[in-house]
Amino acid sequence: MKKIKNLPDNELTKELQLVMESSPKVNSLKSEKMASIKDELEANVKSWGWVK
Amino acid sequence: MRPYMFLVNASGEYSLCTMEEHYPVSYQESELYQYWFVSTGKRSIIKCIQFQPLGDFLFNLCLLDYIPEKGELCDQSISNNGDVRVVLWTVAWCVEHHLNRFPEHIVVFSGNSMGRNKLYLRYIQMHRAKLVSAYIINILERNNDEIVFYVQKKVNL
Numbered sequence: 001m002k003k004i005k006n007l008p009d010n011e012l013t014k015e016l017q018l019v020m021e022s023s024p025k026v027n028s029l030k031s032e033k034m035a036s037i038k039d040e041l042e043a044n045v046k047s048w049g050w051v052k
Numbered sequence: 053m054r055p056y057m058f059l060v061n062a063s064g065e066y067s068l069c070t071m072e073e074h075y076p077v078s079y080q081e082s083e084l085y086q087y088w089f090v091s092t093g094k095r096s097i098i099k100c101i102q103f104q105p106l107g108d109f110l111f112n113l114c115l116l117d118y119i120p121e122k123g124e125l126c127d128q129s130i131s132n133n134g135d136v137r138v139v140l141w142t143v144a145w146c147v148e149h150h151l152n153r154f155p156e157h158i159v160v161f162s163g164n165s166m167g168r169n170k171l172y173l174r175y176i177q178m179h180r181a182k183l184v185s186a187y188i189i190n191i192l193e194r195n196n197d198e199i200v201f202y203v204q205k206k207v208n209l
Contacts, residue, residue: 012090019098019118020080020088026116028127030164031104034112041200042107044192045158050204051109 074142077101079149085111087146093133100125101146103159111150113161115143127164140175151187151205159203169199176201 034041045051075089085103090096098118102125103111116125133139147159163169176189183189190202 012092012096016078016088016090016098020078020086022123024118025124026102026114026126027122027124028114028116030127030162031112031114034104034160034162035106037194038106038110041110041160041202044190045110045202045204048190050158050188050202 073138074145075138077142077146077149085150087149089142091131091133091135091139093131093135093138095133097131097133099139099142101143103150103157106160109156110158110160113143113147113159115139136171140172147203148186151203155205155207160200161203162198162200166197166199172201173199 042051075091078088080086080088083105087101089099089101091099100114100116100118102114102116104114106112114127116127117129117131118124119126119129151157151159161172163172173191176183176191186206188204188206192200192202194200
């Protein structure tokens with residue numbers, strides 16, 4: 001995969017398509033954290049009546 | 053690999069921002085609800101906004117940078133690309149698009165740092181009038197100075 005740095009617009013679009021098609025792995029500590037407090041988040045929205 | 057499409061603002065629909073204010077976005081149809089764009093500030097950075105399902109109705113908003121050296125999407129990088137305003141409008145536009153498609157969904161998000169959360173708070177405060185006309189936004193502080201933002205489209209109520 002090329003490094004992208006100030007590529008022309010058409011090359012950026014191509015690069016974006018390539019990256020999207022490669023379905024890169026997600027490395028997100030925040031996502032893990034939010035998943036770990038899912039029950040708390042759900043309890044909050046239920047207590048506000050946001051979910052029937 | 054599912055097909056993706058380039059999005060334009062839906063005509064006639066309420067929109068938080070104009071096309072000029074946000075980056076063009078590509079939407080990838082999958083269970084991950086991914087929106088892609090290129091941040092063209094000091095350098096070009098591929099970014100991905102993902103709505104991570106946490107349950108039937110709850111979705112975590114992730115803003116991820118593509119790291120070419122690792123070939124992965126990461127939320128730990130600080131790009132300082134000089135285009136924070138455009139990036140945040142792009143995020144707002146994606147939230148709006150997602151909630152227009154799925155008005156029953158609730159979006160939650162939290163910054164990686166207090167500085168990031170303060171930035172989000174500042175922008176929400178700056179555009180409060182515009183936002184509250186269409187959305188309910190609740191902001192809760194958790195332990196260790198962590199803040200969680202909750203967004204629901206008003207049509208649900």
